[in-house]
Amino acid sequence: MKLSSLIVGAASVAVLGVAAQAETVTIATVNNGDMIRMQHLADHFTKDHPDIQLEWVTLEENTLRQRVSTDIATDGGQFDVMTIGTYEVPIWAEKGWLVALDDLPDSYDVDDILPAIRGGLSVDGTLYAAPFYGESSMVMYRKDLFEAAGLEMPDAPTWDFIADAARKITDKDKEIYGICLRGKAGWGENMAFISAMANSFGARWFDMDWKAQFDQPEWKEALTFYLDLMNDAGPPGASSNGFNENLALFQSGKCGMWIDATVAASFVTNPDESTVADKVGFALAPDKGLGKRSNWLWAWSLAIPKSSDAQDAAKAFIAWATSKDYLELVASEEGWANVPPGTRTSLYENEKYLEAAPFAKMTLESIKAADPNHPAVEDVPYVGVQFVAIPEFQGIGTAVGQQFSAALAGTTSADAALANAQSLTERQMRRAGYPK
Structure with missing residues (x-):
């Protein structure tokens, strides 16, 4: 007692x-x-x-x-x-x-x-x-770096624009990396970001029969895009970086863009905590032109x-x-x-x-835009934007996150990570008795 x-x-x-x-x-x-x-x-x-x-x-x-x-x-x-x-x-x-x-x-x-x-x-x-x-998620970016590169951030950018801009503003000699994204393994760490991103590429965790979808081309496109972008324009050691690590990088001026939780906006614009507080702009999370943005809820x-x-x-x-x-x-x-x-x-x-709070309206718009009942381009049997709302997801999501984090660290390939994700998800779902 x-x-x-x-x-x-x-x-x-x-x-x-x-x-x-x-x-x-x-x-x-x-x-x-x-x-x-x-x-x-x-x-x-x-x-x-x-x-x-x-x-x-x-x-x-x-x-x-x-x-x-x-x-x-x-x-x-x-x-x-x-x-x-x-x-x-x-x-x-x-x-x-x-x-x-x-x-x-x-x-x-x-x-x-x-x-x-x-x-x-x-x-x-x-x-x-x-x-x-x-929170939802959105793009936080350095307006000064964009201006120096002759770039203008749209309010609703595409992933292709983000990738091109990230590569252009990267200056590794000055330790400025074009983009910082989550790489630390965990269902609520890298998989929160990657799942939301994959939604915008047309990928989904499961089809309507609860069959895992990591062997489908949409997942390969999304994961390959993420890995290539991070290898070209991301910081070293990104496979160990979650929310707090990327926040510290952005606040210290080492990230040109960071796509993450809208709650971070007050920290990156706080002059007591951020060296770039007066240089930060905001935009909606990117899309791939398929009708779904990559923002979570x-x-x-x-x-x-x-x-x-x-x-x-x-x-x-x-x-x-x-x-x-x-x-x-x-x-x-x-x-x-x-x-x-x-x-x-x-x-x-x-x-x-x-x-x-210059980020207030963008935050509210992002929260309202997230649709947990229809998170993917195609129909799915689950709810949840950056997660699948079933008890088994906590274990499955973390195991898949470990595969993707290993691919980012370079210890396995994208193809191998996806194949392992497919097999371990199928195995766990069978054990759990799906489809139910």
Whole structure:
């Protein structure tokens, strides 16, 4: 039990009763900038809730997913609040692993949550996680490098334009690389990017009979395009780079373009953190002319596992950390441009935010454009843009990501990576009993 009693002397008990310690809420979260900021501001919560103590477990993205997945599947009870995403929430809620958030106070204003984000965190209309920030993906680019190369970024670029521009602005002697893209293996790391990219090339994970599609020409075109682009215009060691590594490269002026989460916009334009803050432009994620852009849909959200023995206290924390008041708090401490984006309609109606955040409208447009119910050019039997919303995807996606990361590192070929991806996916899907 996390709620324990102080052991006091008999005389004290007789006079004062047993004094209770503060109830501890253990929070598992990811080491992204917005979550680090939340920890720094959490004193505001504990000041108003002296009976609640917060304990933080902050982990790298892949490690976080492993830890919370193991804990909830085994009913481990290590955490009272878990930072999970749009992939896990509906699957875990249907298994009965999460506490419903159906009794948040009226002041929380659940209806203010963006419909696309709220829908991904609900089952049968019931919310099972509250979004801390929501995102799609977009192009972030160096306007000064484009101008020097005589290039102009379209609002809605194609992949061919991106590839040509990346090669033109690369200057490896100056350690400026035309493009930085995720290469670190993981279903939510390189496969989030590559899956969304592949959608725009006409590829899909499975056909309507749940047959893996890595042996199809669309996947070969997409993966080969990615590998060639990164080999020509990407940074060295890219197979080890995820979100945080590419963020650091971009902020230090070493990336001409970065295609990644819209949430990164506030970090690359923050002059306290980015050496190129005043030189950044934004564009929609690229397409291949087939009717699908390569932008994803995601929300890092806070949820309560059924195994928690501090559910009420955990719910109070979640209501605070994902509220409109929290956005106001961040704005007062850090400025409007740094509030967690992508969750609330009211934020995108706030003139102070729109003035402070030049990326706001592009972020909202990208979120609205993502369609998890129709993620690919052709029909698919699954939902999810950069993931497949089935329990088996977590293992399959990471295994495929390892194959593609190895191809980027040069330890295997594109053809071999795709062949291995096909065989391991077929094997795992057969074991899981598909088609069902």
